[in-house]
Amino acid sequence: MKGAVRREPVALLIGLVGLVVSVVVALVIGDVPQPGTEAGLLVAAVFAVTIVLGEWFHLSAPGFRGSAPIAMAAAFGLALTTEVPGGQFVAYGTAFVVAVTSLAMAVGTVTRVLSGRDVSIVETTGRLVAIIVVTVLYRGVHLGQQPGEAAPSDGLVPWQRAALMLGITMLGLVADTLFTSVLRALSASGNLRRTFVEEVRSSFAMSMAVAVTGVLIALAAPPMGIAALPLFLMPLVLTLFAFRRYVSIRATYLQSIRTLSRLTDAAGYTPAGHSERVAALAVRVGRELGLSERELLDLEYAALLHDIGQVALIEPIPGGATVLAAPADQRRIEADTVAIVRETGVFEGAARILEHQTTPYRQVRELGEEIPLTSRIVKVVNAYEDLTAGARSVRAREAAIERIYLGLGYEYDPRVVDALLTAIGPGSDQS
Incomplete structure (x- = not known):
């Protein structure tokens, strides 16, 4: 039913938002970028606004797993971006990225609920899990970045760095799919393996596009800066419009079936x-x-x-x-x-x-x-x-x-x- 939180009570949404805000406050206190890093803060702010907009313009249709490709690609870009033009390194760490992403996703989700649009807490939480996995693996484990310090160089040539980023983002997307599959299998006493396979089938193509876009944004950030964000998100925006056209055609198709029935x-x-x-x-x-x-x-x-x-x-x-x-x-x-x-x-x-x-x-x-x-x-x-x-x-x-x-x-x-x-x-x- 349109305008409802799908299969989850609104109370759960309120509780989730409260938890996210609490975590954000706790994380930011311990991971605030140091003075003199205005460029990094501007980058984070632009990414956050894009994530909010991406949560608003999410994809959902019968036969497909709900997703927010623009929000996910922007969040991956934020997690993987360590440098902006002029050789400036962004000085925020893992906790700050998670905090900004969590808050932006919470704002986007609440906005959808207040406007009477469909929301799935399971899918939203799964996306957050993917972003946390990517951020921790890249910034925390690979780079070993500490709160408030610039990310050290990893010594990789560009193609190696790109392959590593893509591999990490794919791991994050697998974590998202596995997380949502486990929740759905437990809630319905279903088969986890079958649920996981169906989730992968319904989201593989879009997940690959999201992973590649997030990596491209991060790789283009050093020479292009914030301009890399709208440039590489444009194909996903066009995909969004094409998908909505497709959904409209499917709705007409279903109406024809109803008439036949x-x-x-x-x-x-x-x-x-x-x-x-x-x-x-x-x-x-x-x-x-x-x-x-x-x-x-x-x-x-x-x-x-x-x-x-x-x-x-x-x-x-x-x-x-x-x-x-x-x-x-x-x-x-x-x-x-x-x-x-x-x-x-x-x-x-x-x-x-x-x-x-x-x-x-x-x-x-x-x-x-x-x-x-x-x-x-x-x-x-x-x-x-x-x-x-x-x-x-x-x-x-x-x-x-x-x-x-x-x-x-x-x-x-x-x-x-x-x-x-x-x-x-x-x-x-x-x-």
């Missing part, structure tokens, strides 16, 4: 809004189970189209409730649905999910058959929606859950049913 409603095969309700609830259940953004996107497409095969029926199923149909009829509808979806040539991920949407869970438990978790989600959520017929009364919910419980472990995956109960429980945003 209403075909069964218009033909009287399913109750009005059935597919959209299944899709919305399936995505919430998928989030509870720790699915990646890409998996959630395929799940949403599959849920929207899961009943499209009913248009091939001669006589509609009463109420469109496939859960009440005979197993043979369910499999026939499933086969017709998969055939129609595959005819489009663009929904292969959704088709793979729909191939198993009627397969009983016992075939996983007893026969070891590979049935995607997303297919099990569609099966449980569709059964719930069929049994409630769109009603949201307590009695309708309880009756549907009781019926599902009769098939628990046989027809339905118990883990998915538990996630369903969480998604429809008190405090959920189901409508």
Whole structure:
């Protein structure tokens, strides 16, 4: 839902900001640049403003891991920059860089929340972890810079320094991905390895661009100064506009799918809004189970189209409730649905999910058959929606859950049913 802190309470955000401010004060007291280093302070101020703006203009879309490439590249540039034109060395150390970055990110995050924009504390904290790792490894470990002193020369030729910087920034990005993967896997009792792989897949290209940009800014700072910041950030700015255009196209694409999913409603095969309700609830259940953004996107497409095969029926199923149909009829509808979806040539991920949407869970438990978790989600959520017929009364919910419980472990995956109960429980945003 737009204007909300995604999956984290606002109280957590307030607590995080308070912690960041406290840490900033403590760090700055022990790491204030010495008098006569106005150039370094100006550089830090410009980088800080850029990080704030970068947190405001962050990227987020279904199927992609949220990121703030401009903020991250600027923060990496701040951590790696040790010299400005005229042979002047910036005299701030590791703690000062972390303090400035933390404060800038906190300001950008709070500004987004106050303006009603989407924010993920997990993703924001992950970015901060990456910046801390890069700063500590480069300034603290490699250079051995002490608070208030200029960074000593490392004796490396330019290409060696560039390779070292790039390697360190990539380590920082790996730390970010691993940190967010661990949090998401723990919160949803998911598989850490699968979560990590999906996080890497959804962010690799952008992460490489961010790492290279941060290194270029630092390497260009000695001859160019602050001008290196806007110059090398410009490709990321253009990428931001291109990505937003892409998101707009995807939104139109999704709207077309929603229109197609209403075909069964218009033909009287399913109750009005059935597919959209299944899709919305399936995505919430998928989030509870720790699915990646890409998996959630395929799940949403599959849920929207899961009943499209009913248009091939001669006589509609009463109420469109496939859960009440005979197993043979369910499999026939499933086969017709998969055939129609595959005819489009663009929904292969959704088709793979729909191939198993009627397969009983016992075939996983007893026969070891590979049935995607997303297919099990569609099966449980569709059964719930069929049994409630769109009603949201307590009695309708309880009756549907009781019926599902009769098939628990046989027809339905118990883990998915538990996630369903969480998604429809008190405090959920189901409508």
